[in-house]
Amino acid sequence: MNISLKDYISIFIHQTDLKITNCVKEQLAPFNLAPEQNLIMLLLWERDGRTQQELAEQLQKDKTTITRMLSSLEQKGFIKRVTETCDRRSMRVFLTEGGKKLECKIIPVTEGFHKAVTRGITEEELAEVRRILTKMQKNIH
Amino acid sequence: MNISLKDYISIFIHQTDLKITNCVKEQLAPFNLAPEQNLIMLLLWERDGRTQQELAEQLQKDKTTITRMLSSLEQKGFIKRVTETCDRRSMRVFLTEGGKKLECKIIPVTEGFHKAVTRGITEEELAEVRRILTKMQKNIH
DNA sequence: ATTAATTAGTTGCTATAGCAACTAATTATA
DNA sequence: TATAATTAGTTGCTATAGCAACTAATTAAT
Numbered sequence: 194m195n196i197s198l199k200d201y202i203s204i205f206i207h208q209t210d211l212k213i214t215n216c217v218k219e220q221l222a223p224f225n226l227a228p229e230q231n232l233i234m235l236l237l238w239e240r241d242g243r244t245q246q247e248l249a250e251q252l253q254k255d256k257t258t259i260t261r262m263l264s265s266l267e268q269k270g271f272i273k274r275v276t277e278t279c280d281r282r283s284m285r286v287f288l289t290e291g292g293k294k295l296e297c298k299i300i301p302v303t304e305g306f307h308k309a310v311t312r313g314i315t316e317e318e319l320a321e322v323r324r325i326l327t328k329m330q331k332n333i334h
Numbered sequence: 335m336n337i338s339l340k341d342y343i344s345i346f347i348h349q350t351d352l353k354i355t356n357c358v359k360e361q362l363a364p365f366n367l368a369p370e371q372n373l374i375m376l377l378l379w380e381r382d383g384r385t386q387q388e389l390a391e392q393l394q395k396d397k398t399t400i401t402r403m404l405s406s407l408e409q410k411g412f413i414k415r416v417t418e419t420c421d422r423r424s425m426r427v428f429l430t431e432g433g434k435k436l437e438c439k440i441i442p443v444t445e446g447f448h449k450a451v452t453r454g455i456t457e458e459e460l461a462e463v464r465r466i467l468t469k470m471q472k473n474i475h
Numbered sequence: 476a477t478t479a480a481t482t483a484g485t486t487g488c489t490a491t492a493g494c495a496a497c498t499a500a501t502t503a504t505a
Numbered sequence: 506t507a508t509a510a511t512t513a514g515t516t517g518c519t520a521t522a523g524c525a526a527c528t529a530a531t532t533a534a535t
Contacts, residue, residue, distance in 0.1 A: 230520085246484085261521080303342075319466075398492080402515095424512090424513060
């Protein structure tokens with residue numbers, strides 16, 4: 194990697210993220226789940242029946258991205274969408290049986306990955322990274 | 335954002351990256367340049383005539399991604415691709431006049447963004463973030 | 476009550492991002 | 506030299522990611 198590019202912390206963060214995402218992708222592939230789809234499933238395993246709007250807020254993503262991720266998860270048979278009767282604009286997202294069964298297989302993978310990625314890194318160091326990244330996030334707002 | 339999701343440092347890094355990328359995207363939009371396309375241009379402004387293979391290595395990206403980014407940059411008229419005579423499998427990427435003219439407009443934007451994102455963050459803190467992120471990158475290999 | 480504004484979700488567009496499979500060209504090997 | 510292996514790049518596929526523009530439904534304002 195070129196030195197002038199590496200000097201930009203933004204690019205360094207971006208490339209770290211890419212590597213992490215690729216690794217997660219690989220580990221989730223056997224379960225037919227993509228990394229971001231997994232985040233939706235994590236929220237639904239905690240509590241399903243959320244609206245798409247709620248999912249978009251919790252994941253801080255555009256609603257169009259959520260629509261498409263849910264379409265994919267629906268096609269895979271992990272979730273179903275039900276129109277809310279009291280507000281017919283809203284869609285509530287529920288787990289299917291297949292979606293529910295996935296939980297006990299995926300959680301160990303997710304936890305295992307987190308342990309692997311933070312190996313040899315102290316809680317203080319993680320807190321420091323969080324603190325500085327938070328500062329960067331605030332700087333661009 | 336949900337607490338259990340926020341606890342995963344990978345997700346926190348991912349969301350930081352998304353915010354940064356969106357901000358860069360906004361600043362580059364007036365110049366008809368996307369964030370990753372800008373990285374290719376940065377490399378070419380430094381030295382053009384690189385092969386696609388070289389660009390892929392320097393940006394640590396898949397060659398398919400590079401092919402498509404270059405197609406887009408070519409369509410926008412910023413670069414041109416020339417088949418290498420001594421090895422007709424290779425393509426050398428050169429700046430067009432339009433691509434060359436872009437440099438003096440873009441560099442201040444890039445530098446300005448870097449200054450903004452690192453405002454109030456010391457060199458030591460940046461080095462610490464780099465050190466810990468590097469550790470994470472190594473952990474997943 | 477009618478109109479205006481807002482909200483939830485979808486579709487079209489573009490941009491990243493990588494894997495698998497492919498072509499074409501070059502190099503290595505038998 | 507003929508074949509095998511490698512290399513550079515492209516195309517098809519899927520997955521993220523967000524903006525603009527849209528529909529449909531609901532709520533607010535006149």
